[in-house]
Amino acid sequence: MSGSENLGRKTLDDLQAFGSQTGAPGRQMLSAAEMMAAAGDLAASLRARVCAPDEPIALFIANEPRDLAGFLGIWLAGCVAAPIHVATPATAAQALVGRLGSRFAIRAGRLSSVRAAPPPARPLLAGGALIVFTSGSTGRPKGVVLGHEGLSWKLDRLARLLSFTRHDTIAVPLQLTFIFGIWVSLLSLRSGSRLLLTPKLTPAGGALDDVTVLAAVPTLLRTLCAAPSFKAPRLRAVLTGGEPFGPALAEKVARCFPAARILDLFGLTETGSCDFCATSDDSASAKGTIGRPTEGVAFRIAAPPDRALSGGAGELQIRTPARMLGYLDDPLLTEKAFEGGYFKTGDLALLREDGYVQLVGRSKDIVSRGGNKIGPLEIENLFARHEAVAAALAFGMPDERLGESLHLMIVRRDPRLTESDLREWARERIERFKLPDAIHFVDTLPVGRTGKADRAAARLALQQRGAVVDRSEPVTLE
Secondary structure, three states: OOOOHHHHHHHHHHHHOOOOEEEEOOOOOOOOHHHHHHHHHHHHHHHHOOOOOOOOOEEEEEHHHHHHHHHHHHOOOEEEEEEEOOOOHHHHHHHHHHHHOOEEEEEEOOOEEOOOOOOOOHHHHHOOEEEEEEEOOOOOOEEEEEEEHHHHHHHHHHHHOOOOOOEEEEEEEOOOOOOOHHHHHHHHHHHHEEEEEEEOOOOOOOOOOOOEEEEEEEHHHHHHHHOOOOOOOOOOEEOOOOOOOOOOHHHHHHHHOOOOOEEEEEEOOOHHOOOOOEEEEOOOHOOOOEEEEEOOOOEEEEOOOOOOOOOOEEEEEEEEOOOOOOEEHHHHHHHHHEEEEEEEEEEEEOOOOOOOOEEEEHHHHOOOEEEEEEEEHHHHHHHHHOOOEEEEEEEEEEOOOOOOEEEEEEEEEEEEOOHHHHHHHHHHOOOOHHHOOOEEEOOOEOOOOOOOEOOOHHHHHHHHHHOOOOOOOOOOOO
16 A cells, blocks of 8 residues: 555545445435445546556535545545635636646546646655645645645544544534645544535524534634524534634633533644644633644744744744645745744744743734734734624734734624724723724624635725724724
């Protein structure tokens, strides 16, 4: 068995042993035998096309059970899966396929040829399992190459941490183009659980009556907890990650699902995900942190030379056996991403005396206002504590006088909430220089391609509206 078959073969062996089922709420479930047969058929088709070892295959994702069969079939054939969402605009999808140099693509479970020329030889892909394209919110999407060995290592550790069983029904309203959705689904298959792929999950009653484990980004959890009709009576665990999970939201989720254990999992695609974990079992002081490192993960806080941050904050750097093999066709960027074996996350954090790690924000998101460095997470977490605030997003905007001004978008729980109310409340709780220059009331927070609240999208929305800051009366957008 070649190295590139390890994860697919291991998953199929577990499928055969434990017999998981996969489907969507209200639809016929795909049995383990049917999943294995579909994967085997795809693998046979790829072998018949004489695919080269470790050849990248474009896998178009619609968040359906056949997508998981696609991953497994590609791996069984000794190839590398590159997931691309079916909703990706045609031009962007063609560009990604072109970067891959893929000869073949799988769409709706069917294999097709997309070009005749073979892809270039890439030693980086030896033993590769996935090429996951980042969201590209700050530039061209990076192709993160993850290996079978690292992913298998991570899944083994997560199996011990999360304890999925054959008695679980796991709901995954996550895109299978990104690492969070991929690993939860694979772990479910390997554990014999009943897997529900629910990309369009809404607060409608009854959708999760039998669900015991829910994996969701904080933005979706915020929506679900705001819906009085939403119920999940058997829920034992909530897994979240992918964006900040502030203390205010954590309290709301705990009230919404009082019997569920809540696990906030922090990690990056480049590190295989889930490098830190904070749970509702931790002490009260852990709220607002990313917890402690998961099994086998090491970290350090390195002071960035270009940021004068207080409180011992610096760049969070992570060392893990699940680290990426590298960025596709970009060895220079790969080299710059690591220092002494540690991946440079770009996240700013501090190690507290109690051993918990607390994020300050992304290095690129730190607002430099008149020489003062402001972490947007601190601002968001503060305002999210206000009883009339449903959600908050802080970000910087160019400013001729200050360099950057601090802006805050607010989704109100109570429409009577005013900007003056917020400012008066915040003055007693935060330093004056951290008060927003402008507060914008919006119906929903702007989101990026991944469906998560996105600061770049917020800045763009503000620029398109032509908002200008008047410090005597900060602008409010209705």
